[in-house]
Amino acid sequence: MNTPLSASTNGVDVRSFNSGAVTRVRYRGWIVDVDRAGTITVPRQTVTSAAEDLAVCLDAARTISAKNAADTKAAAEAARAAAAAAEPAAHIVAAVPDRRPQLRPLVQVLQAACAIADQHWHRGRNDIYTCTKQAWLDHEMSVPFAWLLRALREALPPNTTLTDYNDQADHAGAVGLFDTAIQNLTGAQRRPPTPIQAAS
Numbered sequence: 001m002n003t004p005l006s007a008s009t010n011g012v013d014v015r016s017f018n019s020g021a022v023t024r025v026r027y028r029g030w031i032v033d034v035d036r037a038g039t040i041t042v043p044r045q046t047v048t049s050a051a052e053d054l055a056v057c058l059d060a061a062r063t064i065s066a067k068n069a070a071d072t073k074a075a076a077e078a079a080r081a082a083a084a085a086a087e088p089a090a091h092i093v094a095a096v097p098d099r100r101p102q103l104r105p106l107v108q109v110l111q112a113a114c115a116i117a118d119q120h121w122h123r124g125r126n127d128i129y130t131c132t133k134q135a136w137l138d139h140e141m142s143v144p145f146a147w148l149l150r151a152l153r154e155a156l157p158p159n160t161t162l163t164d165y166n167d168q169a170d171h172a173g174a175v176g177l178f179d180t181a182i183q184n185l186t187g188a189q190r191r192p193p194t195p196i197q198a199a200s
Contacts, residue, residue, distance in 0.1 A: 012060045017142050018102040023064055024140070027057040031141070034061050038069030043141055105142045107185050109135050110151060114178035121174045128152070128166045128174050155180035 013026040023034045029047030034040050040061050113135035120126045132148050153162050155177055165177065 025061045028053040030054045030057040032057050032061040034064045038065040109139045117174045151181040
């Protein structure tokens, strides 16, 4: 989910993704992500704007990061104090934020990739990787690309690599792979991927 957090006076766009797990900061094409723990990540960029614009984007991200880190620290201290009051001798383990992908954005990108493959698949020009990347870009890179590839790999027939499947797949096989990946994530009934014969 893509939720605007606040309007900025300097043109910096700040939005929340994955139910608030990630805050995306955008400025003149640059993108910087900040997670709940305050970790700043600069994903692969698709623009070549001025470095000064990236500096503005990073400054905004650092401000958000400092707030997130302070909030995380305050929550940990409150939990520590509550645990100490309830049980003074108890061993306290710091909570680790859940960094697993939210299911809905992952499925949405895979559904978009499936639709792209269904309409535009071509082995030489618009293969499984290209369809996946286009859907990922269309959804503003809302989930890490590696998570999409992992979901596709988990949907493959046994003893098949994604590269081999991609190189051998026809239209039905490509669309079927996306359908199977979506089914694996949601449990919805979909058609299975078409098995591909290994090249000899």
